[in-house]
Amino acid sequence: MNTVHRTCTLCEAMCGLTFEVEGDRILAVRPDEDDVLSRGYACPKGIAMADIHHDPDRLRQPMRRNAQGSFDPISWEDAFALAETRLNAIRRRDGNDAIGFYWGNPTGNDHGALLMIGSLTKALGTRNRFSSGSQDANPRLVTSLYLYGSASTIPVPDLDRTDYFLCIGANPVVSNGSVMTAPNVRGRLRAMQKRGGTLVVVDPRRSETARLADEHVSIRPGTDAALQLAMVGVLVRHGRIDRAFLDAHVRGWAEIERRLGALTLERVAEYTGVAAATIERVALAFAEAKSAVAYSRMGVCTGPHATLASYATDLLNIVAGRLGVAGGPMFPTSPFPLDELARRSGLEGHARWTSRVGGLPETLGDLPSPALAEEIETPGDGQVRALITLAGNPVLSVPNGKRLDRALDGLEFMISIDIYLNETTRHADLVLPPCWGLADDHVDLLFSALAVRNVARWSPPVVEKKPDELADWEILLELTRRFGGGPTGEPWLDWMLKWMAPVGLRWTPTGFADLVLRLGPYGDKFLPFSQGLNMKKLRATPHGIDLGALQPGHTHRVHHQDQRIHLDDDIFLRAFDHLDQDMARPTNGALVLIGRRELRSINSWGHNVPALVSGKVRCRLHIHPDDARERGLADGDTAVLESRTHTGRVEVVVSDEMRPGVVSLPHGWGHGASAPWQRVAGEHAGVSANDWTDDRLVEPIIGQSILNGVPVSVVAAAKVVAA
Ligand SMILES: Nc1nc2c(c(=O)[nH]1)N[C@H]1C(S)=C(S)[C@@H](COP(=O)(O)OP(=O)(O)OC[C@H]3O[C@@H](n4cnc5c(=O)[nH]c(N)nc54)[C@H](O)[C@@H]3O)O[C@H]1N2
Ligand SMILES: Nc1nc2c(c(=O)[nH]1)N[C@H]1C(S)=C(S)[C@@H](COP(=O)(O)OP(=O)(O)OC[C@H]3O[C@@H](n4cnc5c(=O)[nH]c(N)nc54)[C@H](O)[C@@H]3O)O[C@H]1N2
Numbered sequence: 001m002n003t004v005h006r007t008c009t010l011c012e013a014m015c016g017l018t019f020e021v022e023g024d025r026i027l028a029v030r031p032d033e034d035d036v037l038s039r040g041y042a043c044p045k046g047i048a049m050a051d052i053h054h055d056p057d058r059l060r061q062p063m064r065r066n067a068q069g070s071f072d073p074i075s076w077e078d079a080f081a082l083a084e085t086r087l088n089a090i091r092r093r094d095g096n097d098a099i100g101f102y103w104g105n106p107t108g109n110d111h112g113a114l115l116m117i118g119s120l121t122k123a124l125g126t127r128n129r130f131s132s133g134s135q136d137a138n139p140r141l142v143t144s145l146y147l148y149g150s151a152s153t154i155p156v157p158d159l160d161r162t163d164y165f166l167c168i169g170a171n172p173v174v175s176n177g178s179v180m181t182a183p184n185v186r187g188r189l190r191a192m193q194k195r196g197g198t199l200v201v202v203d204p205r206r207s208e209t210a211r212l213a214d215e216h217v218s219i220r221p222g223t224d225a226a227l228q229l230a231m232v233g234v235l236v237r238h239g240r241i242d243r244a245f246l247d248a249h250v251r252g253w254a255e256i257e258r259r260l261g262a263l264t265l266e267r268v269a270e271y272t273g274v275a276a277a278t279i280e281r282v283a284l285a286f287a288e289a290k291s292a293v294a295y296s297r298m299g300v301c302t303g304p305h306a307t308l309a310s311y312a313t314d315l316l317n318i319v320a321g322r323l324g325v326a327g328g329p330m331f332p333t334s335p336f337p338l339d340e341l342a343r344r345s346g347l348e349g350h351a352r353w354t355s356r357v358g359g360l361p362e363t364l365g366d367l368p369s370p371a372l373a374e375e376i377e378t379p380g381d382g383q384v385r386a387l388i389t390l391a392g393n394p395v396l397s398v399p400n401g402k403r404l405d406r407a408l409d410g411l412e413f414m415i416s417i418d419i420y421l422n423e424t425t426r427h428a429d430l431v432l433p434p435c436w437g438l439a440d441d442h443v444d445l446l447f448s449a450l451a452v453r454n455v456a457r458w459s460p461p462v463v464e465k466k467p468d469e470l471a472d473w474e475i476l477l478e479l480t481r482r483f484g485g486g487p488t489g490e491p492w493l494d495w496m497l498k499w500m501a502p503v504g505l506r507w508t509p510t511g512f513a514d515l516v517l518r519l520g521p522y523g524d525k526f527l528p529f530s531q532g533l534n535m536k537k538l539r540a541t542p543h544g545i546d547l548g549a550l551q552p553g554h555t556h557r558v559h560h561q562d563q564r565i566h567l568d569d570d571i572f573l574r575a576f577d578h579l580d581q582d583m584a585r586p587t588n589g590a591l592v593l594i595g596r597r598e599l600r601s602i603n604s605w606g607h608n609v610p611a612l613v614s615g616k617v618r619c620r621l622h623i624h625p626d627d628a629r630e631r632g633l634a635d636g637d638t639a640v641l642e643s644r645t646h647t648g649r650v651e652v653v654v655s656d657e658m659r660p661g662v663v664s665l666p667h668g669w670g671h672g673a674s675a676p677w678q679r680v681a682g683e684h685a686g687v688s689a690n691d692w693t694d695d696r697l698v699e700p701i702i703g704q705s706i707l708n709g710v711p712v713s714v715v716a717a718a719k720v721v722a723a
């Protein structure tokens with residue numbers, strides 16, 4: 001028997017796992033007690049990695065859809081040849097933009113795939129690239145791009161040292177952090193409280209994190225921008241702002257200060273449903289704490305003011321003098337500093353082009369996904385006629401998934417690179433399954449740059465890759481070669497691929513990561529060899545290397561020419577105007593729908609593993625007792641949930657954890673259509689929250705999907721039948 005230590009790649013937390021392996025069977029998985037970051041923590045999903053690996057329904061060979069809509073195996077060679085012929089024919093006829101590309105969330109956990117995205121895009125030459133970013137962190141990235149001059153200048157809460165954690169629209173006790181890699185958030189928050197620290201959670205639902213909090217502030221969905229800006233206003237009025245910091249490091253404070261004047265406490269209290277006294281008290285406590293950090297995530301990033309609300313979080317931190325200070329929002333020093341490369345390679349950028357039909361702007365090369373269905377449906381020059389999906393399930397993850405489901409049927413050709421046949425990939429003509437993570441090595445290029453401590457780690461494969469298996473990056477490299485006519489990648493990969501092949505060297509993502517590591521801040525190119533890191537040293541350190549607490553300072557991460565943080569970029573001022581207009585509109589009192597994550601779900605997948613779906617049905621609508629009573633609903637009843645896009649049935653849970661007027665449904669369910677290929681998921685189908693979310697309602701600044709605060713109505717099913 002073999003023991004292998006490996007980082008979990010299912011979410012952002014980078015927990016260390018220990019696998020017991022015999023041949024190609026994984027016999028046991030447990031938390032790695034010695035992992036430098038997670039120190040013996042893992043959640044049930046990580047433990048279930050072996051079940052995913054051994055899932056008989058996971059695809060092991062390429063599949064081709066037949067006329068009956070079922071799938072037959074096809075060889076890799078035939079699959080690649082078919083892909084090349086069909087896609088290139090469409091491209092020749094209709095141009096590059098006729099090929100759409102959607103890449104999904106698991107790509108972020110796969111260093112090989114991540115490095116190849118740019119290459120494939122460049123080979124395809126298409127502007128119709130989409131991703132899960134418009135349902136996720138794009139407002140965070142755009143905020144960083146305009147504030148600091150780089151989308152990779154992302155402040156991360158110094159969670160282990162803070163005295164005050166203001167958590168807005170995030171549920172890290174369940175998610176284990178997002179844009180904040182922090183395994184065992186519950187343990188870290190408890191430790192903070194034990195040190196005398198304070199946890200305040202702003203959420204329309206008394207979430208698992210809110211239950212742990214010293215104070216839960218229940219807010220009306222979609223209004224966090226106003227709340228946070230009002231807090232900044234409180235600091236101004238009480239003279240609690242860090243004048244010296246503002247004078248030395250920012251541009252545009254006078255303009256912002258002027259605009260804050262319109263956001264009076266009374267007006268904001270009315271709009272947010274949070275008492276003026278509460279706003280004032282929390283703001284002052286935030287300013288008075290020895291150290292403090294405001295942090296916001298999905299609840300804020302997928303609301304109607306997503307960009308302004310993300311900006312307001314940073315503004316609050318900046319104005320209170322918290323940025324780059326221990327216990328505040330700090331900048332990790334990644335051992336793999338890809339930010340410089342990202343900037344130089346032209347990855348970073350926003351609104352350089354817009355979608356053809358809806359005119360929505362790109363973010364870092366991706367158009368907002370609510371535009372995908374209309375780009376497929378609407379005839380004309382640049383219409384998407386073929387689509388490649390990589391590790392994504394947009395039918396379940398994008399607003400108005402039902403419309404996208406229908407639109408995919410209208411494509412001439414579709415390729416999905418995925419490990420399952422599911423709601424999205426069942427539409428593909430070709431499904432190309434990678435070997436999946438456990439058969440490949442792993443380096444965390446992305447989340448190492450977002451962790452609450454600086455760490456470096458390499459993970460070996462847990463099982464051997466079989467001769468007929470390909471990793472995601474190998475599939476992408478082959479497609480890149482066939483569509484681009486040669487090894488054409490990102491400019492910086494380009495020369496490497498071109499230069500290495502003729503001299504008999506094989507490019508690998510880990511080889512590339514080694515180079516980045518060696519040239520990086522801890523690398524052996526700059527530090528004396530005995531101290532400096534390289535991949536060989538990481539290989540010899542199976543539990544990872546702790547590189548210490550986050551380092552103070554922020555100026556090294558500000559990339560504007562004037563070296564200042566730009567508070568007054570036009571994009572933020574437009575967002576202020578939009579908030580002002582919204583606040584002037586009367587609220588209509590309709591129910592609104594928000595989302596919910598659960599510990600044993602990973603977005604839309606993982607539901608084919610019995611251990612992750614056992615027990616009580618989880619895909620249920622949570623509703624406040626007052627709202628339930630008004631509608632004659634009791635716990636366990638069936639209700640009809642209706643929005644502009646969809647009407648369907650849901651089981652209700654009556655719970656005072658909800659704010660009155662707000663109902664909550666988890667996303668990532670609705671597996672009815674996958675039942676032929678995923679037996680377990682099919683038996684626990686549930687419904688898809690994104691059938692009810694609306695592709696027409698996007699945040700106007702960057703075209704972000706609005707997944708929280710969607711207007712709905714709820715009626716008891718019994719009444720619908722009677723009527
Ligand atoms: N209503 C609502 N909608 C949401 C959200 C919400 O909170 N509410 N959250 C949004 C967020 S934050 C995200 S990130 C998105 C996710 O949205 P997507 O990225 O579109 O979808 P996922 O559910 O992550 O599906 C991942 C797909 O990748 C496959 N897969 C898993 N591992 C691998 C691998 O190693 N290689 C390959 N090739 N495929 C793999 C799985 O089988 C699955 O099909 O959902 C978003 N949608
Ligand atoms: N177990 C588990 N872990 C995961 C995932 C998973 O699917 N399951 N997904 C991973 C991914 S891809 C991501 S992006 C992260 C997301 O990580 P988080 O952002 O921490 O996760 P969410 O549960 O979406 O948290 C959003 C919270 O915002 C609240 N909310 C909704 N609307 C509003 C609003 O208008 N204002 C405020 N203030 N709050 C609001 C919701 O009630 C919810 O508690 O989690 C990651 N980790």
Ligand code: SF4
Nearest residue numbers: 008010011015043046
């Ligand atoms: S918290 Fe995330 S990284 Fe940790 S074991 Fe669970 S799924 Fe894996």
Ligand SMILES: [Mo]
Nearest residue numbers: 105135136137
């Ligand atoms: Mo996400």
